[in-house]
Amino acid sequence: MSTPPTPKTPPKKSTNPLANKERMKIPRQHMLEQLPQVRNKEFTEVNLGYSAELARQEALRCIECAKPACVDTCPVGVKVRDFVQLIVDGDFLGAAAKIREDNVLPAITGRVCPQEDHCEKGCLLNKKGESLGIGYLERFVADYERQHFDTNNIVKATPTGKKVAIVGSGPSGLTAAGDLVTKGHKVHVFEALHEIGGVLVYGIPEFRLPKAIIREQVDYMRAMGVEFETDVVVGRTVTIDELMGEEGYDAVFIGTGAGLPQFMGIPGEHLNGVYSANEFLTRINLMHAYEFPKYDEPMVDFRGKNVAVIGGGNTALDAIRSALRLGAGKAFILYRRSEAEMPARIEEIKHAKEEGIEFQVLAAPLEFLDDGKGWLKGARCQKMELGEPDSSGRRRPVPIVGSEYEIPLAVAIMAIGTTANPIIRQTTPGLATTKKGYIQADETTQKTSRKGVFAGGDIVTGGATVILAMGAGRRAAAAIHHYLDTGEW
Amino acid sequence: MFKIVHAQFIAPGIKRFEIEAPRIARKQRPGQFVIIRVNETGERIPLTIEKSDPEKGTVNIVVQSIGKTTHLLNSLETGDSILDIVGPLGKPSEIENFGTVVVMGGGVGTAMAYPSASALKKAGNRVITIIGGRNKDLVILENEMREVSDTVFVTTDDGSYGDKGLVTDKLKQLIDNGTRIDEVLAVGPIPMMKAVADMTRKEHIKTIVSLNPIMIDGTGMCGGCRVLVEGKSEFACVDGPEFDAHRVDFAVLVQRNAMYREAEKRSMEDYQHEVEKKKATAAEPEVVCALEGKK
Numbered sequence: 001m002s003t004p005p006t007p008k009t010p011p012k013k014s015t016n017p018l019a020n021k022e023r024m025k026i027p028r029q030h031m032l033e034q035l036p037q038v039r040n041k042e043f044t045e046v047n048l049g050y051s052a053e054l055a056r057q058e059a060l061r062c063i064e065c066a067k068p069a070c071v072d073t074c075p076v077g078v079k080v081r082d083f084v085q086l087i088v089d090g091d092f093l094g095a096a097a098k099i100r101e102d103n104v105l106p107a108i109t110g111r112v113c114p115q116e117d118h119c120e121k122g123c124l125l126n127k128k129g130e131s132l133g134i135g136y137l138e139r140f141v142a143d144y145e146r147q148h149f150d151t152n153n154i155v156k157a158t159p160t161g162k163k164v165a166i167v168g169s170g171p172s173g174l175t176a177a178g179d180l181v182t183k184g185h186k187v188h189v190f191e192a193l194h195e196i197g198g199v200l201v202y203g204i205p206e207f208r209l210p211k212a213i214i215r216e217q218v219d220y221m222r223a224m225g226v227e228f229e230t231d232v233v234v235g236r237t238v239t240i241d242e243l244m245g246e247e248g249y250d251a252v253f254i255g256t257g258a259g260l261p262q263f264m265g266i267p268g269e270h271l272n273g274v275y276s277a278n279e280f281l282t283r284i285n286l287m288h289a290y291e292f293p294k295y296d297e298p299m300v301d302f303r304g305k306n307v308a309v310i311g312g313g314n315t316a317l318d319a320i321r322s323a324l325r326l327g328a329g330k331a332f333i334l335y336r337r338s339e340a341e342m343p344a345r346i347e348e349i350k351h352a353k354e355e356g357i358e359f360q361v362l363a364a365p366l367e368f369l370d371d372g373k374g375w376l377k378g379a380r381c382q383k384m385e386l387g388e389p390d391s392s393g394r395r396r397p398v399p400i401v402g403s404e405y406e407i408p409l410a411v412a413i414m415a416i417g418t419t420a421n422p423i424i425r426q427t428t429p430g431l432a433t434t435k436k437g438y439i440q441a442d443e444t445t446q447k448t449s450r451k452g453v454f455a456g457g458d459i460v461t462g463g464a465t466v467i468l469a470m471g472a473g474r475r476a477a478a479a480i481h482h483y484l485d486t487g488e489w
Numbered sequence: 490m491f492k493i494v495h496a497q498f499i500a501p502g503i504k505r506f507e508i509e510a511p512r513i514a515r516k517q518r519p520g521q522f523v524i525i526r527v528n529e530t531g532e533r534i535p536l537t538i539e540k541s542d543p544e545k546g547t548v549n550i551v552v553q554s555i556g557k558t559t560h561l562l563n564s565l566e567t568g569d570s571i572l573d574i575v576g577p578l579g580k581p582s583e584i585e586n587f588g589t590v591v592v593m594g595g596g597v598g599t600a601m602a603y604p605s606a607s608a609l610k611k612a613g614n615r616v617i618t619i620i621g622g623r624n625k626d627l628v629i630l631e632n633e634m635r636e637v638s639d640t641v642f643v644t645t646d647d648g649s650y651g652d653k654g655l656v657t658d659k660l661k662q663l664i665d666n667g668t669r670i671d672e673v674l675a676v677g678p679i680p681m682m683k684a685v686a687d688m689t690r691k692e693h694i695k696t697i698v699s700l701n702p703i704m705i706d707g708t709g710m711c712g713g714c715r716v717l718v719e720g721k722s723e724f725a726c727v728d729g730p731e732f733d734a735h736r737v738d739f740a741v742l743v744q745r746n747a748m749y750r751e752a753e754k755r756s757m758e759d760y761q762h763e764v765e766k767k768k769a770t771a772a773e774p775e776v777v778c779a780l781e782g783k784k
Contacts, residue, residue: 231575261712279711296532298752374744
């Protein structure tokens with residue numbers, strides 16, 4: 001993973017009063033959580049965060065490595081050791097500013113980033129016990145900043161006179177926008193939907209990432225000088241060529257995100273009651289269908305019904321936990337491999353189980369069954385066993401002959417991934433794409449085949465995580481700045 | 490916010506809005522649509538674009554009051570605003586010189602068919618237009634259609650205007666008369682489009698229909714608008730909205746469009762109650778104003 005070069009600052013002298021031995025004796029501090037039997041009925045946030053005392057206690061555990069692996073393993077290169085030291089000092093706003101040097105969305109990544117795969121995986125404390133709670137600390141600092149920092153104090157960079165269009169306001173676009181605006185470029189973000197945030201808004205439920213937090217982080221970016229325009233589907237409302245032509249943008253970053261939801265292609269997928277996870281979550285998150293009839297967007301009645309989500313990723317868990325909150329009688333995950341192969345975050349699997357989600361692993365639907373009136377009444381499923389590892393490195397599910405069985409089901413939600421959205425590809429001549437339709441971009445600069453056009457995030461890699469998209473946004477911003485500065489392509 | 494420059498009922502329950510939306514006006518092509526959200530708590534629904542004026546920066550949409558959102562929309566007047574309008578969405582119609590094209594518009598579908606008829610005429614086609622409605626009042630855009638068609642036939646279910654019968658009866662007549670038809674474009678209620686498809690399938694006449702399934706984002710992201718086309722899922726918002734009528738499974742379309750009937754009914758009832766309540770409370774101050782001579 002390559003990250004933009006960050007200025008080397010000599011490590012600050014430690015103010016941690018404890019010897020390393022003592023630091024390692026402190027157990028990892030846990031965040032308060034809402035009780036499972038309370039939270040599984042409502043959409044309010046599950047995690048409640050650290051108090052200042054808990055945060056400082058946790059920060060004291062950091063052994064301040066000379067070569068911090070937590071920084072190298074972070075896709076955006078957050079200076080973890082340095083911000084943690086500032087927490088020890090009690091300088092929480094200073095810690096927030098330190099994170100912001102590399103990450104414009106700290107309150108968001110502090111909540112949804114899979115730290116266990118990045119910074120916390122790199123943390124040396126793992127060898128002696130549990131890693132430092134870096135994600136928790138980031139969240140604490142970001143929330144402290146939300147409550148105590150006046151955005152009028154943001155110092156704006158000297159304008160360069162260059163204009164950059166960002167297509168898509170998801171994690172990659174927001175990150176690129178934040179980095180570019182601090183360099184003094186005029187940044188305009190186009191969003192297809194009516195709210196800023198992309199997948200953060202339509203994909204991630206309120207109980208994991210409250211909308212108010214996204215709005216505040218976006219408002220912070222407005223205060224930095226970033227302009228936002230909703231209701232613009234680039235490719236339809238305006239093309240990339242028009243942005244680079246008559247609209248006078250010097251560079252464009254495409255971060256349009258994950259594409260079209262995939263279905264399995266099995267009989268019955270058109271029955272009423274079968275959803276894509278994207279549609280189900282969009283209805284819930286963007287359109288507030290769980291607040292019907294206060295909000296107009298409807299949802300089928302889940303109360304007391306059997307609901308299954310097909311898939312084992314974070315999207316699958318977000319969907320099934322939302323279904324439970326809509327009152328599902330029985331809510332379960334149907335996953336064709338075993339729990340060990342699930343791509344979902346461990347914390348989310350734990351939360352889901354506490355809330356009463358069942359996991360039916362090593363099983364997959366073969367057919368959805370019609371109640372005779374066009375509504376789903378059940379699924380015919382098949383049991384699986386694990387075979388040899390496949391191209392993803394995970395053990396391949398192999399159907400067990402004669403293991404078919406039926407389950408009653410009122411709602412089935414397909415969370416089995418996405419394919420590339422065709423709109424930009426179809427409307428941007430000369431933009432090279434892969435066989436699967438994703439945009440081809442250089443891995444270090446995010447440059448596409450079109451001069452001045454950069455791309456990153458899921459539209460380049462296929463479905464990935466918020467933080468990986470943010471990493472791409474950072475690399476793109478660095479390359480765009482270089483391009484605007486030098487004119488070199 | 491998108492300002493309504495002009496709003497006017499053109500038939501009972503059918504209103505035309507001219508809306509300031511310069512970006513959409515510049516890009517709109519025949520066959521495309523917009524998605525609107527009326528207010529903060531509103532749903533997103535797809536609507537027909539009748540035409541646009543790129544110089545003025547406005548688009549026209551034609552809306553029939555059916556459920557809560559369309560009633561709410563049709564309660565808006567000149568000078569009001571719509572919170573969100575996004576588009577133009579969907580693939581534009583394929584416009585070529587096919588020869589003779591029959592353009593069929595059922596009810597408010599006529600508004601969607603109009604820009605295509607106009608473009609087909611400009612491309613050199615002979616355009617035979619058949620438009621219809623339940624009764625005379627519900628036949629819309631007749632004059633506009635006459636301007637862009639070689640021939641216009643009008644049908645009404647009750648015979649109050651034009652020929653009594655359905656638009657498909659007129660199509661059958663044309664076929665039976667041996668009229669050469671190279672393509673049919675049909676936009677209207679699902680039963681009408683299905684009837685057209687059944688009729689032209691036998692005659693091997695290429696037929697295009699414009700589908701209007703339930704949609705949310707309109708960019709391919711949610712998959713809610715999936716339609717079954719020869720057994721395969723296609724998304725009306727990015728693969729359509731126009732499809733080869735002979736490949737579409739209309740039964741699935743009808744079934745999926747009925748998915749939220751209960752909720753839609755409830756929304757509509759709540760809305761009507763609200764409107765009546767407002768009327769009742771608004772009545773008094775209005776009298777006062779009238780007495781003061783301010784109204």
